[in-house]
Amino acid sequence: MPRRTLLLALISLPSILPGLPAAAQSYDIDCKLILCLAGGFPSSCADAKAYMINRITSVPPKPPIGFCAMSDGSEYADYRLDYAWVSPASAEGWVCPDDKLKYFRATHEDRGETHVQVFCYDQRVVVQAGWRDEEPTYAWLGRSVPERSDFRIAVTISPGSEDAYDSGVQRVETGIGRWYGNVYVSH
Known part of the structure; x- marks a missing residue:
């Protein structure tokens, strides 16, 4: 594929987004990763x-994207990649469906432990009003367990240009974050 065609395909991502999976098949794996990430995998x-x-x-971790070669052998580098590991002790580490709200509470103990309570819910109702300075007692209706997400990644193709395309944040559960260390989670 000529260099110009690859560049035009990447710059016009918003208009070809529905065809990304088919288009990505013909690229090497690093280029395919850029295209598939932009399309939400x-x-x-x-x-x-x-x-x-x-x-x-891998240990030590490598960047998520290596070298994306264009047809002339030069590197395609007109993208910005933002990624980070996400702790189970942060609200960002848990994802609820769009139609649900998220309850998240992290308590840090003196012994270096963190206790996390997290769940998704439809509605919060007061079951008992608080007396004087006390907090009211709530019930959460439609509770469910959130999905764990231990890695956050986003790519912008042609950043700073009028044709820039931002994939938005993609959240991934890699499976290696199952052992939380001193973080104890309840739902």
Whole structure:
């Protein structure tokens, strides 16, 4: 594929977004990762997602994206990548469906332990009013367990240009964050 065609495809991502999985198939895996990430990792991009998780979970971790070569051998570098590990002791580490609210409370103990209570819910109702300075007692209706997300990543193609495309934040559960250390979670 000529360099100009690849560059035009990447710059015009917003207009070709529905066709990303098919277009991404013909690129090397690092280029495919950039395209699939921008599209939110649809099912046809499972290999690119697995490749990214493999890179970030290796010891020591490698960047999620290596070298994306264009047809002339030069590196495609007109993108900005933002990524971070997310602690289970932060509200960002737990995701509720769009139609639910999230309750999150982290208590840090003197012994270095953190106790986290987190759940999704539909509605909060007062069951008993507080007396004087006391907090009221609540009941949370429609409770459910949130999804754990231990890695956050976002890519911007052609940042700073009028054709810039931002993937938005993608959240991934890599599976390596199952052991939380001194963080104890209840739902």
